[in-house]
Amino acid sequence: MNPDIGQDGEDGAILDVIDRFLRVEVRPHVKRLEHADEYPTAIVERMKEMGLFGCIIPVEYGGLGLSTATYAAVVARIASVWMSLSGVINSHLIMAAAVLRHGTEEQRRELLPRFASGALRGGIGLTEPDAGTDLQAIRTRAVKDGDHYVVNGSKTWITNSGQGGCIALLVKTDPVVEPRHRGMSLFIAEKGPGFVVSRKLQKLGYRGIDTCELRFDDYRVPASRLVGGVEGRGLQQVLGGLELGRINVAARGLGVATAAMQDAVAYAQQRKTFGKPICEHQAIQLKLGEMATRVEAARLLVQSAARAYDRGERCDMEAGMAKYFATEAAMENALECMRVHGAYGYSPEYDVERYFRDAPLLLIGEGTNEMQRIIIAKQLVQRNPA
Numbered sequence: 001m002n003p004d005i006g007q008d009g010e011d012g013a014i015l016d017v018i019d020r021f022l023r024v025e026v027r028p029h030v031k032r033l034e035h036a037d038e039y040p041t042a043i044v045e046r047m048k049e050m051g052l053f054g055c056i057i058p059v060e061y062g063g064l065g066l067s068t069a070t071y072a073a074v075v076a077r078i079a080s081v082w083m084s085l086s087g088v089i090n091s092h093l094i095m096a097a098a099v100l101r102h103g104t105e106e107q108r109r110e111l112l113p114r115f116a117s118g119a120l121r122g123g124i125g126l127t128e129p130d131a132g133t134d135l136q137a138i139r140t141r142a143v144k145d146g147d148h149y150v151v152n153g154s155k156t157w158i159t160n161s162g163q164g165g166c167i168a169l170l171v172k173t174d175p176v177v178e179p180r181h182r183g184m185s186l187f188i189a190e191k192g193p194g195f196v197v198s199r200k201l202q203k204l205g206y207r208g209i210d211t212c213e214l215r216f217d218d219y220r221v222p223a224s225r226l227v228g229g230v231e232g233r234g235l236q237q238v239l240g241g242l243e244l245g246r247i248n249v250a251a252r253g254l255g256v257a258t259a260a261m262q263d264a265v266a267y268a269q270q271r272k273t274f275g276k277p278i279c280e281h282q283a284i285q286l287k288l289g290e291m292a293t294r295v296e297a298a299r300l301l302v303q304s305a306a307r308a309y310d311r312g313e314r315c316d317m318e319a320g321m322a323k324y325f326a327t328e329a330a331m332e333n334a335l336e337c338m339r340v341h342g343a344y345g346y347s348p349e350y351d352v353e354r355y356f357r358d359a360p361l362l363l364i365g366e367g368t369n370e371m372q373r374i375i376i377a378k379q380l381v382q383r384n385p386a
């Protein structure tokens with residue numbers, strides 16, 4: 001069973017190619033790369049050849065031009081085999097979406113073909129040591145100097161920033177203006193003098209992919225890289241991208257929840273206790289029933305949010321619901337899958353322990369699940385005035 005979002009026609013053909021790629025070129029290498037925390041260089045090269053770095057970039061800019069619904073299906077499939085691998089394209093494409101939606105035509109023509117081919121890869125640089133959820137508290141500063149801005153400050157937990165060549169960098173261009181978001185701007189910052197990758201971070205899961213601390217020491221970024229060419233719009237540009245980011249993360253959750261369910265179903269038919277396969281014990285059947293229901297509900301929520309996004313509708317509530325539910329489903333299914341496996345679930349010989357280490361990230365990234373429920377509630381009130 002694949003974590004299908006329900007595609008057919010040409011998109012179905014793309015999903016078949018992805019399935020074969022995952023089966024033949026990815027799955028056999030996952031355990032070794034993940035346990036060694038080794039960047040999957042050869043696999044990333046193949047992803048470039050397949051055009052995956054341009055999944056949602058329109059064809060006119062060199063991308064595959066997939067709908068968000070198909071993209072979510074691609075992400076869910078990749079995450080069902082190795083969640084880290086979906087991270088290589090996810091934040092890269094949030095950066096691309098910021099340029100696509102908010103960049104000038106000149107920025108689109110210059111950057112999107114390079115992003116689509118994977119020649120220039122990257123992610124999003126928002127979080128700082130003292131500012132994650134409260135992004136308006138960031139302190140990294142950019143000061144205009146002729147046709148450049150000079151950047152000083154630091155970022156942390158930035159995925160794809162070690163192996164990638166650039167990031168969408170959120171800075172303060174005016175640190176005193178109120179409201180604070182009016183002083184925030186977004187740049188596409190390519191590596192160069194003063195852009196320092198200070199440390200690769202150790203992680204519980206999501207290994208093999210680079211998540212780093214960055215420092216900016218008088219780093220000069222051309223003013224032509226200010227997204228949209230206007231200061232003060234960075235936070236809105238980033239928050240708009242987070243709808244797509246939440247659908248990404250929800251799709252990853254769907255992938256991990258599906259993999260955990262599939263492994264549990266397979267193991268429960270092989271393992272025998274008291275003379276029969278454990279899938280015939282009611283306690284295990286209850287777990288399998290709950291796991292499958294979570295997967296199906298997550299699939300429908302991801303599909304609904306992705307389709308709303310494709311229709312150009314405001315979908316922060318739908319994306320929030322999908323992100324919240326599908327990622328909690330991943331965590332719960334990973335734990336239940338571990339229980340079904342007994343002691344073997346605790347062994348690195350099986351994939352279960354990886355699902356259990358990967359899933360918690362999904363509860364945190366692209367807005368914590370606490371924040372998702374607050375966003376859902378606020379939208380609920382706004383859409384239903386008394």
Ligand SMILES: Cc1cc2nc3c(=O)[nH]c(=O)nc-3n(C[C@H](O)[C@H](O)[C@H](O)COP(=O)(O)OP(=O)(O)OC[C@H]3O[C@@H](n4cnc5c(N)ncnc54)[C@H](O)[C@@H]3O)c2cc1C
Nearest residue numbers: 124125126127131132133134157158159211365366368370
């Ligand atoms: C592996 C990994 C990869 C990452 N990759 C990236 C990346 O590529 N780019 C990037 O910019 N960031 C990245 N992050 C950072 C991630 O986005 C932040 O960790 C996340 O936004 C939460 O911020 P924080 O960790 O500072 O938590 P905090 O903001 O300090 O929150 C701590 C707790 O308080 C709660 N909380 C905070 N404010 C409120 C409130 N108003 N109401 C209720 N509860 C609240 C939160 O829900 C959470 O439970 C990554 C993180 C990890 C672990």
